[in-house]
Amino acid sequence: MAETRFFLRILLLLTLLVWGGSARAILQIEITEGVEGGIPIAVVPFGWSGAVPPESDVAAIISADLARSGRFSLAAREAFREFPRHGGEVHFENWRAIGVENLVVGRVLPGPDGGYQVQFQLFDIYRQGDGTAGDASRIKQLAGYNLPTPRGGLRRAAHTIADLIYETLTGEPGAFNTRMAYITAVGQGEARRYALRVADADGYDPVTVVESPEPLMSPAWSPDGRQLAYVSFEGKRAAIYLQELATGERRLVSQRPGINGAPAWSPDGRRLALTLSEAGDPEIYILELATGRLTRLTHNTAIDTEPVWMPDGRSLLFTSDRSGAPQIYRIPVEGGRARRITFEGGYNAAADVSPDGKRIAMVHRTEAGYRIAVMELESGLLRVVSQGRLDESPSFAPNGAMILYATEHGGRGVLAAVSSDGSASQRLVLQEGDVREPAWGPLPRH
Amino acid sequence: MSGGRDTLVGLLLSLLGHALLLGLLIFGYRAPPAPLAPAATGPVIQARAVDEKRIEQEMERLRQEEAEKKQAEEARLRRLEAERKRLEKQRRQEEKRLADLKRKRAEEQRRAREKKALEQAAEKARREKAVAEKARLEKLRREKAAEEARLARLKAEKERLAREKAAEQKRLAELEAQRKIREQKAREEAARKAREAELQRRLAEEEARLQAERQRRLAREARLYQDAIRARVQRNWRRPANVREGDTCQVLVQQIPGGEIVSARVTQCTGDEIFRRSVETAVLKSSPLPPAPDPDLFEREIQFTFIVTE
Known part of the structure; x- marks a missing residue:
């Protein structure tokens, strides 16, 4: 008995030693x-x-979406060693061999009413079924969905899948x-016609919201994505309209003497910031949509325009040349003293605020031209993210990861998208004519 | 005593001789000299033809010879006279001599007596001396014998001592030889031990040096090895865009020799699922890890700590 206890104690000691050793x-x-x-x-x-065959190449749409975000590196189809359609057909070595970390496979199956069932799976090539490398039986599925898709909805389904992957x-x-939303101008002189259009974020499936022989300007999305505010010169004078996308119903909210411009929805969707010049020079006002009550925010002899709301709704940014050149200022929503926030460069204008309120995108003049720059509000660190000569109207994606902007290409205005860190940019292929003033809509309400 | 008598006899004989000789000189000696007779009858003239001159010459020669005989007779008479004188003188001298001799003999006798006394004393002394000498010699002989005996004893003793000494020396020499052998052996042993100790020390030094060298090399290789692992994992770590500075995530990795990762497990993480996955992927994508340059450097478990820094 004593011997056994002694032996056990030795064993325990040895175990501790071994454990201690292995821990070290x-x-x-x-x-x-x-x-x-x-x-x-x-x-x-x-x-x-x-x-x-399906109406759209779902994988190609997903790939383009992911690539455009700048956050993914898409393996070229030519490099693929196999074309599995579901997880059971995947051999992870084939994908590790070409440096892929994640794999999307899927199938488009016929659904009811001429629609589809879109199935997809997202795999982590480096993890097996139970999340460790020890179980070599299956690679780990990170996401998998079966999306019932109406006829004609494959593009949307593809974007949805891209969102899920993202x-x-x-x-x-x-x-x-x-x-x-964006403005197009087609034709010259008397034949020139303007249109406010809405398209998928990749530029496909454009829909005309309103058309006019007079200029249309400054489209702005309501926070719920159901309405657009915009400036129209259709009465030979500037006026601001709100328009329901679903019904086309529209409402004139501002047609004051002089400039009525640059509408911007408050985050709660109840107010509109805008630029009016009825007092002589352009000033920032806030219009309460329910009551029509107008509050002047700036009092200044310089130009104050292009207001944009901070996400918390408690202050606004705007462009002012009160210092002699356009710079971005910040002012509390109840008015008061405006503080200049941009100091780098002699021209900073047309700010847009990232959804998290931490960065602003703006037109920043460089020696090479007007470009889109992103500035961290906290640090003031500024980074030029676009490469054009005349880039304007930056608009953050609702996830803050990308910025749409207008630029010139081949003598006409086109839209481009750039990741907000500048790592990926892409021109959007749109129809003919000049395209200007893009405004990225909000995330769909689920 | 006999010497004296002899001397007396001699003296008488001498006197008799001298008297005889004196008688002859005075009385007896008148006979022609015998040697002349042959000379008168000897020369016989044989020549038949003798010439006048020769007769003359012969006559001359005869006259001359007569002259010469007369002269010779006269010379002989003179010589006899001289001889008689001389003998006279000689007799007086002889008498004187005899007196001298007598006196001399007395003297000689006295001297002889004295001499005899002296001789007797000398003899006595001589005898005494001889006795003494004999005693002395005897004594000497005894002493010598004793000395010789002593010497013999001494010699024997000396030889014995020499033998003993030789034996002792031999023993000592043997002892010394043994001692030297022992010492030599001890020295050799000590030298051998010293050599061995030196060899051991050098071996130990060499071992220590090699060990230190190996430790340094291992430390260097360990750094390189860790750097290689770190570099590979860093190359495979895509930091998610939404990480927060200061987020850390630890991944415990088990590898097998050769570097293949057999398991990777996040043990602690302050970040979200994306961060976790990014570090897991970074590690798994790095499989196989760089091989350990030395088996001693291989660790089955590696804990990676991913830290988000600016």
């Missing part, structure tokens, strides 16, 4: 640096079954299933 034996390595660059991902062309892999909501 763990190699400690600190990693403080990573690499920049997109998440390596491959989107395998979706398989399909049915009498006719959110799964970045932790932030995607903004691919969003829309944008």
Whole structure:
């Protein structure tokens, strides 16, 4: 009995020693640096079954969305070694071999009423079924959905899938299933016609909201995404309208002498900030939509315009040349002293605020021209993110990851998108004519 | 006593001789000299033809010879007279001599007596001396014998001592030789031990040096190894865009020799799922990890700590 206890004690001691030894034996390595660059991902062309091929290449739309965000590095289809349509067909070595970390596979199946069932799975190539590398049986599925999709809705389904992938892999909501508003001008002279249009965020499926032989300007989304405010010169005078997208119903909210411009919805959607010049020079006002009550915010002999709300609704940014050149100022919503917030460069205008309120995008004049710059509000750190000569009208995506802006290409105005860190930019392919003043719509309400 | 008598006899004989000789000189000696007779009858003239001159010459020669005989007779008479004188003188001298001799003999006798006394004394002394000498010699002989005996004893003793000494020396020499051998052996042993100790020390030094060298090399290789692992994982870590500064995530990795990762487990993480996945992916994507340059450097478990810094 005593011997047994002694033996057990020795065993315990040995165990402790071994444990102590192995605890010390763990190699400690600190990693403080990573690499920049997109998440390596491959989107395998979706398989399909049915009498006719699907109307859209879902995988291509997803890939384009992800690529445009700047947060992903898309593997080229030519590099693929296999084309699995569901997880059971995936051999992760084939994807590790080409440096892919995440894999999207899917199928488009026929659904009721000529629609579809879109199935997709997102895999982590480096993790097996139980989330460790020890179980080699299955790679880990990070997301998998079965989306009933009406006929004609494959693009939207693809954007939705892209959003799901984006959110799964970045932790932030995607903004691919969003829309944008913009102004087009087609034709010359008397034949020139203006239109306010809304399209998917990738520029596809544009819809004309309003058309006019007189200029249309400054579209602005209501926070719920149901209405647009815009400036129209259709009565030869500037006027601000609100228009329901679903019904086309519109409402004139401001037609005062002089300038009526640059409408901006408050985050709660009940007020509109705008620029009026009835007092002589352009000043910022706040219009209460329910009552029509107008409050003047700035009192200044310089130009004050292009108001934009901070996400908390307690202050606004605007452009003023009160210092002699356009700079961005901030003013409390109840009025008071405006503080200049931009100091770098001699021209900073047309600010837009990121959804988290931490950054602003603006037109920033550089030696090479007018470009879009992003500035951190807290640090004042400014970073030029666009490459054009005449870039204007920046508008943050509702997830803050990208910025739409207008630029010139081939002698005409086009739209471009750039990731908010400047790492990826892409021109949007739109129809002919000049395209200006994009405004990125809010996330769809679920 | 006999010497005296002899001397007396001699003296008488001498007197008799001298008297005889004196008688002859005075009385007896008148006979022609015998040697002349042959000379008168000897020369016989044989020549038949003798010439006048030769007769003359012969006559001359005869006259000359007669002259010469007369002269010779006269010379002989003179010589006899001289001889008689001389003998006279000689007799007086002899008498004187005899007196001298007598006196001399007395003297000699006295001297002889004295001499005899002296000789007797000398003899006595001589005898005494001989006795003494004999005694002395005897004594000497005894002493010598004793000395010789002593010497013999001494010699024997000396030889014995020499033998003993030789034996002792031999023993000592043997002892010394043994001692030297022992010392030599001890020295050799000590030298051998010293050599061995030196060798051991050098070996130990060499071992220590090699060990230190190996430790340094291992430390260097360990740094390189860790750097290689870190570099590979860093290359594979895409920091998510939404990480917050200061977020940390620890991943415990098990590898097998060769670097293949068999498991990776997040043990602690302040970030979100995206952050967790990014670090897991960074680690898993790094499999196989760089191989350990030395088996001693291989650690089955590696804990990676990912830290978000600006």
